[in-house]
Amino acid sequence: MAAGAYDTLVGLVSQYSPSGQERGAVEWLTQRMAALGYDEAFVDEAGNAVGVMGRGPRQVVLLGHIDTVPGEIKVALTPDSAPHRAERSANGDETVRGGLLYGRGAVDAKGPLACFVDAVAQVGAKDGWQFVVIGAVEEERNSEGARFAATHYQPDFAIVGEPNQWDRLALGYKGSAWTTITVRRRQTHSASGEETAAEAAIDLWLRLKAYADSFNADKYKAFDKLLLTLRDLASTSDDFEQWARLEVGVRLPPDVSPGAWYQLLEKTLRVFSKEPPDGAGEAEIFRVFIERSGFPVPAWICEKNTLLVRAFLQGIRSQGGEPRFVYKTGTADLNIVAPVWKCPAVVYGPGDSALDHTPTEHISFEDYARSVSVVCHVLRNLAGPISLNE
Secondary structure (H helix, E strand, O other): OOOOOOHHHHHHOOOOOOOOOHHHHHHHHHHHHOOOOOEEEEOOOOOOOOEOOOOEEEEEEEEOOOOOOOOOOEEEEEOOOOOOEEEEOOOOEEOOOOOOEEEOOOOOHHHHHHHHHHHHHHOOOOEEEEEEEEOOOOOOOOOOHHHHHHHOOOOOEEEEEEEOOOOOOEEEEEEEEEEEEEEEEEEOOOOOOOOHHHHHHHHHHHHHHHHHHHHHHOOOOHHHOOOOEEEEEEEEEOOEEEEEEEEEEEEEEOOHHHHHHHHHHHHHHHHHHOOOOOOOOOOOOEEEEEEEEEEOOOEEEEEOHHHHHHHHHHHHHHOOOOOOEEEEEEOOOHHHHHHOOOEEEEEEEOOHHHHHHOOEEEEEHHHHHHHHHHHHHHHHHOHHHHHHOO
């Protein structure tokens, strides 16, 4: 990559854009895509940044997300990070050697999104094809941008941008479901020895954990397990009632749908409900309520033997890498769009996902440059004669 080719990455990371505050970054990116020669660059009805290259009937959608988690990190380049340190690679391309860019979103996921923008600009328009780059909003919350895109495009191939390192392809993401569980009971004297709402809530959490442990007992990969998270626990009371509230999240494997998970919760709560002693004169001691939070998302696994996957394998090898496949324990916009588009899809992007959401989030310029070259290779391969005869 030539000097100045990192302006998209640095400029985009410099636009602080936590979920709900993406507008400035969206406008900056559309202006950048226009300056890079895209045929169209605009903000869609959902607030996504969209760039279109080419007018053909066949379509590749490169879907990244432009929002980040909160927590602004000062944008900084390490002393040897200046993009003038370029060397000529074996295939004649210039690539930066060394150097890191720090900033919120450098990894998750402005690095992958900027990679898409620069790669499409380098490849340019191809006869018969249209490349659509989308910087989606709200991915870190309820994926409003991806939900909009899912209903407005029908691509032949989909590339979703998430950090998995430049030489790896992600072919699967777990599903997720979030729930607020509230346990309520009548007020009682602290010396009565009766179980409190807070104690009952902890008992319920332990029951859910025990179920997950039993389900996971014969599973060896995290991708195949139920991964429970207790995000919050709070309790309080008034003169007549006490209650406790659990915020429970779960990452779901492919063989457990969100619906099946909610059915399990309801079954557990029915068992958990406690009948009063004989003659107590009450219908129940504890009342338990389930409230679903956000949008439940099923897991998704991409098909492995596709032209798109083969193009990426070739692209990674062209940059001296040994390609690897990964299946992630998180959830991505892939889970939103892939079931709707039903086309070959992968998740790709530079950056170490271990740095997601951390105070030291940073990306390597060298890895970024390689990723851009990989995506260029993929797009040229897809738009070549072989793809027309698939």
